[in-house]
Amino acid sequence: MSSFELLIRIADRLAVIKTGSRIADEAIHQATGRTGPVPFYTTDAEAARTLLPLGFEWITATYAAGRVYAPCRRAGRDADTLPFPHHGQWGRTLPLSMCGAAMRAWAMLAKG
Template identity: 55%
Template sequence: MISFDRLFRIANRLGQVSAGSAEADHFIHDVLGRAGPVLPYTTETSAAEQLLPPGFEWMPSVHSAGKTYAACCRSGLAADGLSHPHIGHWGRTVPLAICGAALRAWALVVRG
Protein backbone atom coordinates (compact mmCIF):
# COMPACT_ATOMS: atom_id res chain seq x y z
CA MET A 1 0.00 0.00 0.00
CA ILE A 2 1.16 3.53 -0.74
CA SER A 3 2.32 5.55 2.24
CA PHE A 4 1.20 8.93 3.54
CA ASP A 5 4.76 10.27 3.16
CA ARG A 6 5.14 9.10 -0.43
CA LEU A 7 1.87 10.71 -1.51
CA PHE A 8 2.94 14.00 0.11
CA ARG A 9 6.35 13.85 -1.60
CA ILE A 10 4.69 13.32 -4.99
CA ALA A 11 2.30 16.22 -4.34
CA ASN A 12 5.23 18.45 -3.36
CA ARG A 13 7.03 17.56 -6.60
CA LEU A 14 3.94 18.52 -8.61
CA GLY A 15 4.16 21.94 -6.99
CA GLN A 16 7.67 22.39 -8.37
CA VAL A 17 7.16 21.50 -12.02
CA SER A 18 6.11 24.08 -14.59
CA ALA A 19 3.95 21.84 -16.77
CA GLY A 20 2.22 18.49 -16.71
CA SER A 21 3.42 15.48 -18.67
CA ALA A 22 2.36 12.05 -19.82
CA GLU A 23 5.05 10.60 -17.55
CA ALA A 24 3.51 12.29 -14.50
CA ASP A 25 0.04 11.15 -15.59
CA HIS A 26 1.20 7.52 -15.74
CA PHE A 27 2.92 7.81 -12.36
CA ILE A 28 -0.20 9.25 -10.66
CA HIS A 29 -2.39 6.61 -12.32
CA ASP A 30 -0.13 3.81 -11.09
CA VAL A 31 0.48 5.14 -7.58
CA LEU A 32 -3.27 5.47 -6.97
CA GLY A 33 -3.91 2.02 -8.43
CA ARG A 34 -6.31 3.32 -11.07
CA ALA A 35 -7.68 0.95 -13.71
CA GLY A 36 -8.44 1.74 -17.33
CA PRO A 37 -6.80 4.24 -19.62
CA VAL A 38 -4.43 6.84 -18.23
CA LEU A 39 -6.09 10.25 -18.35
CA PRO A 40 -4.19 13.54 -18.85
CA TYR A 41 -4.44 14.40 -15.14
CA THR A 42 -1.64 16.96 -15.11
CA THR A 43 -2.78 18.87 -18.20
CA GLU A 44 -6.59 18.74 -18.18
CA THR A 45 -8.69 20.08 -15.32
CA SER A 46 -11.59 17.68 -15.86
CA ALA A 47 -9.26 14.67 -15.69
CA ALA A 48 -7.48 15.98 -12.58
CA GLU A 49 -10.78 16.56 -10.79
CA GLN A 50 -11.54 12.84 -11.08
CA LEU A 51 -8.65 12.01 -8.73
CA LEU A 52 -10.50 13.14 -5.61
CA PRO A 53 -11.12 10.35 -3.07
CA PRO A 54 -14.72 9.34 -2.33
CA GLY A 55 -16.29 11.48 0.38
CA PHE A 56 -14.41 14.65 -0.63
CA GLU A 57 -15.53 17.70 -2.59
CA TRP A 58 -13.75 20.49 -4.43
CA MET A 59 -13.72 24.06 -3.17
CA PRO A 60 -13.23 27.15 -5.35
CA SER A 61 -9.66 27.65 -6.56
CA VAL A 62 -7.62 30.78 -5.89
CA HIS A 63 -5.23 32.37 -8.40
CA SER A 64 -2.33 34.58 -7.34
CA ALA A 65 1.07 35.56 -8.72
CA GLY A 66 0.76 33.21 -11.68
CA LYS A 67 -0.09 30.17 -9.57
CA THR A 68 -3.28 28.37 -8.58
CA TYR A 69 -4.30 27.07 -5.18
CA ALA A 70 -6.69 24.14 -5.46
CA ALA A 71 -8.52 23.04 -2.33
CA CYS A 72 -10.83 20.24 -1.31
CA CYS A 73 -12.37 19.00 1.93
CA ARG A 74 -14.32 16.07 3.28
CA SER A 75 -17.99 16.35 2.41
CA GLY A 76 -20.49 17.25 5.12
CA LEU A 77 -19.77 18.44 8.61
CA ALA A 78 -17.30 17.25 11.22
CA ALA A 79 -18.45 15.79 14.55
CA ASP A 80 -18.38 19.29 16.08
CA GLY A 81 -20.86 20.54 13.45
CA LEU A 82 -18.29 22.65 11.63
CA SER A 83 -16.94 22.19 8.14
CA HIS A 84 -13.95 19.91 7.76
CA PRO A 85 -10.59 21.67 7.31
CA HIS A 86 -9.55 22.11 3.71
CA ILE A 87 -6.64 20.38 2.00
CA GLY A 88 -4.89 22.43 -0.62
CA HIS A 89 -1.96 22.69 -2.97
CA TRP A 90 -0.28 25.41 -5.06
CA GLY A 91 0.63 24.64 -8.67
CA ARG A 92 1.78 26.52 -11.75
CA THR A 93 -1.28 25.30 -13.64
CA VAL A 94 -4.82 24.50 -12.51
CA PRO A 95 -4.47 20.76 -13.24
CA LEU A 96 -1.16 20.52 -11.37
CA ALA A 97 -2.68 22.25 -8.34
CA ILE A 98 -5.70 19.94 -8.45
CA CYS A 99 -3.51 16.84 -8.75
CA GLY A 100 -1.45 17.94 -5.75
CA ALA A 101 -4.54 18.62 -3.63
CA ALA A 102 -6.06 15.26 -4.61
CA LEU A 103 -2.86 13.40 -3.70
CA ARG A 104 -2.78 15.18 -0.34
CA ALA A 105 -6.41 14.14 0.23
CA TRP A 106 -5.50 10.52 -0.60
CA ALA A 107 -2.60 10.79 1.87
CA LEU A 108 -5.07 11.66 4.62
CA VAL A 109 -7.27 8.72 3.62
CA VAL A 110 -4.25 6.38 3.80
CA ARG A 111 -3.29 7.77 7.20
CA GLY A 112 -6.81 7.16 8.45
Protein backbone atom coordinates (compact mmCIF):
# COMPACT_ATOMS: atom_id res chain seq x y z
CA MET A 1 0.00 0.00 0.00
CA SER A 2 1.37 3.40 -0.95
CA SER A 3 1.64 6.33 1.47
CA PHE A 4 -1.16 8.04 -0.45
CA GLU A 5 -3.49 5.05 0.00
CA LEU A 6 -2.67 4.69 3.69
CA LEU A 7 -3.29 8.37 4.42
CA ILE A 8 -6.60 8.36 2.52
CA ARG A 9 -7.72 5.19 4.35
CA ILE A 10 -6.98 6.83 7.68
CA ALA A 11 -8.90 9.97 6.63
CA ASP A 12 -11.87 7.90 5.42
CA ARG A 13 -12.00 6.03 8.74
CA LEU A 14 -11.79 9.26 10.75
CA ALA A 15 -14.85 10.54 8.86
CA VAL A 16 -17.08 7.78 10.23
CA ILE A 17 -15.91 7.08 13.78
CA LYS A 18 -17.81 8.63 16.68
CA THR A 19 -14.90 9.45 18.98
CA GLY A 20 -11.14 9.66 18.84
CA SER A 21 -8.90 6.93 20.20
CA ARG A 22 -5.30 6.23 21.08
CA ILE A 23 -5.19 3.67 18.25
CA ALA A 24 -6.15 6.37 15.75
CA ASP A 25 -3.64 8.79 17.31
CA GLU A 26 -0.86 6.22 16.89
CA ALA A 27 -1.84 5.46 13.27
CA ILE A 28 -1.75 9.17 12.43
CA HIS A 29 1.58 9.63 14.21
CA GLN A 30 3.18 6.75 12.28
CA ALA A 31 1.64 7.68 8.91
CA THR A 32 3.03 11.21 9.14
CA GLY A 33 6.50 9.95 10.11
CA ARG A 34 6.55 11.56 13.53
CA THR A 35 8.57 10.30 16.46
CA GLY A 36 8.39 10.76 20.20
CA PRO A 37 5.32 10.79 22.42
CA VAL A 38 2.01 10.50 20.59
CA PRO A 39 -0.28 13.51 21.18
CA PHE A 40 -4.05 13.12 21.54
CA TYR A 41 -4.68 14.22 17.94
CA THR A 42 -8.20 12.81 17.65
CA THR A 43 -9.55 14.26 20.90
CA ASP A 44 -7.63 17.55 21.29
CA ALA A 45 -8.06 20.28 18.68
CA GLU A 46 -4.75 21.93 19.67
CA ALA A 47 -2.90 18.66 19.03
CA ALA A 48 -4.78 18.19 15.73
CA ARG A 49 -3.71 21.69 14.62
CA THR A 50 -0.08 20.53 14.65
CA LEU A 51 -0.71 17.93 11.95
CA LEU A 52 -0.66 20.22 8.93
CA PRO A 53 2.24 19.87 6.51
CA LEU A 54 4.67 22.78 6.37
CA GLY A 55 3.25 25.62 4.28
CA PHE A 56 -0.42 24.84 5.02
CA GLU A 57 -2.94 26.76 7.10
CA TRP A 58 -6.34 26.09 8.63
CA ILE A 59 -9.49 27.76 7.30
CA THR A 60 -12.51 28.43 9.52
CA ALA A 61 -14.47 25.27 10.35
CA THR A 62 -18.15 24.87 9.46
CA TYR A 63 -20.67 23.30 11.85
CA ALA A 64 -23.89 21.74 10.51
CA ALA A 65 -26.27 18.97 11.55
CA GLY A 66 -24.12 17.82 14.43
CA ARG A 67 -20.98 17.47 12.31
CA VAL A 68 -17.93 19.63 11.63
CA TYR A 69 -16.14 20.40 8.36
CA ALA A 70 -12.48 21.36 8.85
CA PRO A 71 -10.70 22.71 5.75
CA CYS A 72 -7.04 23.52 5.21
CA ARG A 73 -5.08 24.89 2.27
CA ARG A 74 -1.63 25.92 1.22
CA ALA A 75 -0.80 29.18 2.96
CA GLY A 76 -1.52 32.31 0.93
CA ARG A 77 -3.97 30.64 -1.47
CA ASP A 78 -7.03 32.63 -0.40
CA ALA A 79 -7.28 34.31 -3.80
CA ASP A 80 -6.65 31.07 -5.69
CA THR A 81 -9.05 30.38 -8.55
CA LEU A 82 -8.27 26.67 -8.89
CA PRO A 83 -11.32 24.38 -8.70
CA PHE A 84 -10.17 22.61 -5.50
CA PRO A 85 -8.10 25.11 -3.50
CA HIS A 86 -8.41 23.28 -0.17
CA HIS A 87 -8.51 19.88 1.54
CA GLY A 88 -11.20 19.24 4.10
CA GLN A 89 -13.25 16.66 5.86
CA TRP A 90 -16.50 16.25 7.75
CA GLY A 91 -16.33 14.55 11.12
CA ARG A 92 -18.25 14.06 14.35
CA THR A 93 -15.88 16.35 16.29
CA LEU A 94 -13.55 19.19 15.41
CA PRO A 95 -10.39 17.18 16.19
CA LEU A 96 -11.55 14.22 14.08
CA SER A 97 -12.38 16.42 11.09
CA MET A 98 -9.08 18.31 11.45
CA CYS A 99 -7.15 15.04 11.54
CA GLY A 100 -8.95 13.85 8.41
CA ALA A 101 -8.27 17.09 6.56
CA ALA A 102 -4.60 16.96 7.53
CA MET A 103 -4.35 13.34 6.34
CA ARG A 104 -5.82 14.40 2.99
CA ALA A 105 -3.30 17.24 2.69
CA TRP A 106 -0.44 14.81 3.47
CA ALA A 107 -1.88 12.33 0.95
CA MET A 108 -1.87 14.90 -1.86
CA LEU A 109 1.77 15.70 -1.07
CA ALA A 110 2.61 11.99 -1.11
CA LYS A 111 0.88 11.58 -4.46
CA GLY A 112 3.04 14.33 -5.94
